[in-house]
Amino acid sequence: MQHTDRPIANPTIVLREEFDEWALLFDPDTAEVFGLNPVSVFIWKKLDGKHTADDILGDLKKSCDGVPDDAKNHVEDFMQSLVEKGFAGYEVKRG
């Protein structure tokens, strides 16, 4: 089964932006709390099924200074960790 390369945030996951520029994700099924730094928050908000990792990296470079050369690996690793936790997923390709 093939899926798209544009991940979608799990709609049951709660995002709370509260303290400084950090945020928290909360999974109401497992009661797990997951901390996000400001860059992770930026990425999380792009998980709408319309952005690939490259798209997100491009937007990140437009918004932030000093994005390191190996940022793509970090973005992909972070997105994969969210998928593994069940915080995000991929839509299955039709046909």
Place this chain on the structure above:
Amino acid sequence: MTGYSLKLNKSHKWHLMATDGTEEWLKGLASIMRLKESAEGRGQRLIFFRKGRIGKEYRRPPDGWGIKDFKSMRFWQHKEAPYILCEIDEKDGYELDIIRMFYALHPVYDTIKESGGMPLHAALVRYKEAGILLAGAGGTGKSTSCQRLPRGWQVLCDDEVLVVRDGRDRYFAHPFPTWSDYLWRRAENRWDVQRATPLKALFFLEQAKKDEVKPLTKNEAVSFITESTMEVSRRDLRYLSGEEQRISKARLFHNACGLAGSMPSFILQTTISGKFWVLLEEVLSKDV
């Protein structure tokens, strides 16, 4: 009809009422929680019935009641009814009676949650009018730490605390019963659950080789507070539907964020013989 009043903070009031067949059971609950008998007063009415004995006069309107089933106890609620009906099964026994007592408080917890509060798996101790929580899972040393506190400290409970938020975003801690004491050891302790102590700081216990206090960031505190409230809340949540559980847990998470933002939280590392309370007194002396 025998009744007892329960007040948590000035804005949260309940009137617990027994009908035929539930008087002795409710009297037991009221005794454990040090509730006084009173004529019907203000507040949400919780009316307790034996199974099948809810009179038609209470089921008005006849349709549209929401039911929460806790196996040996059921709650009937209707948006147009000024009370909650609590139906208890006929089968009795000491352990069942105790289990029903903590489930009977489900409507109380619900109301407190809706206003930003939550139950926590913690001891409540008091030092010069300041309340602090010593939180931790079973075996982390809550009870032992409480037993070691010297004169000047007051232990109000050592297992469960209900944190209530008032209309001015202040938090008050209420000592709640250690139900396991009744279930496993048939204890006869009593808890003055209506006694409110202003909450000043949260400490999450860890056993260590050295007594130490480490401040938590707000985000870290949310994680610890959420874990603590889930430890208590799970016993009720498991009887709810999947969607009801998600909504309730999300509410508790948001409340944990509110609490973490309002007061300092720390890791408290303790040893078997160290004077950890000196560290607590230092934290409190800094006008937290």
